[in-house]
Amino acid sequence: MIPVPRNTRSGEKPFTCNECGKSFREKKTLIIHQRIHTREKPFTCYDCGKSFRAKDTLVFHQRIHTGEKPFTCTDCGQSFREKKKLIVHHRIHTGEKPFTCTQCGKSFIQKRNLLGHQRIHTGEKPFACNDCGKRFSQRKHLLQHQHIHTGEKPFTCNDCGKSFRAKTTLINHQRIHTGEKPFTCTQCGKSFSQKRSLLGHQSIHTGGEALHLPGMR
Structure with missing residues (x-):
């Protein structure tokens, strides 16, 4: 049996960075961390x-x-x-989702997905576009937005050659070719290729107006 270091068992962090005050359980982790300050990359x-x-x-x-x-x-x-x-x-x-939002109870597979989600509640938008100043809560949304300024459309359909700025738009487009309709109405069983189409359809059953989604006009 491999002995577990006392620091690991107790949660103690005796090794502290003199530059920023951050503490670590192991000395080797502190040494690696200190290279952030010295910019050393050996x-x-x-x-x-x-x-x-x-x-x-x-x-x-x-x-x-x-x-x-x-x-x-x-x-x-x-x-x-x-x-x-x-x-x-x-x-x-x-199906494990170990990272749960304390605000709304939604769970995620990765911690970074939880951190990105929590910005919905805090309103924090740390990612800013250098071209227009628009801010975003997630880095992937900033990168997608920047394609507007560059004109870049890096996501190309293998079936027809049409290109898109966002991967999600390409995925939605590809359903034209595959015929896939993953969004199904629980009331009547009718299926749709896009979620917004399903939400619009559901107003038939509720008698209300079509539900509004961000980005819909």
Whole structure:
């Protein structure tokens, strides 16, 4: 049996950074952290010259060049370069969502998804567009917005060649070719390719106006 360090068992963090005051359980973690302040990156990739603060990060990076994906999902066979990505992926199969919002109870597979969601409640928008100043709660929304300024449409349909600024728009478009209609009315069983079409349809049953979604005109 491998002995567990006392600091790990107790949750104690005796190693403190003199620059910012952040504390760590292990000295090696503190040393890696301190390189943020010194900007030291002693581990360099011989293939592309990119440097890293930690050796483990270099090892993960090098798998981009080698194509190595040593961590394989036993449920579906999909492979990953990092063990933590396999762990997150496996939650798709188990349905586990360990990160829960204390405001509304919604749960998420990844902590970063929870943090992004919580900005809905706080109103925080930390990601700003350098071109127009518009702010966003999530980085992916900023990147999508920036394509308006650059004119870039990086997501292309393999069936017809049409290109789009956002991946979600491409996915919706592809249903024209596949005929997929994943959104089904629980009242009458009619199916739709887009969620907004389903919401508009449901007003027939409720007798009300079509529900409004952000972005609908």
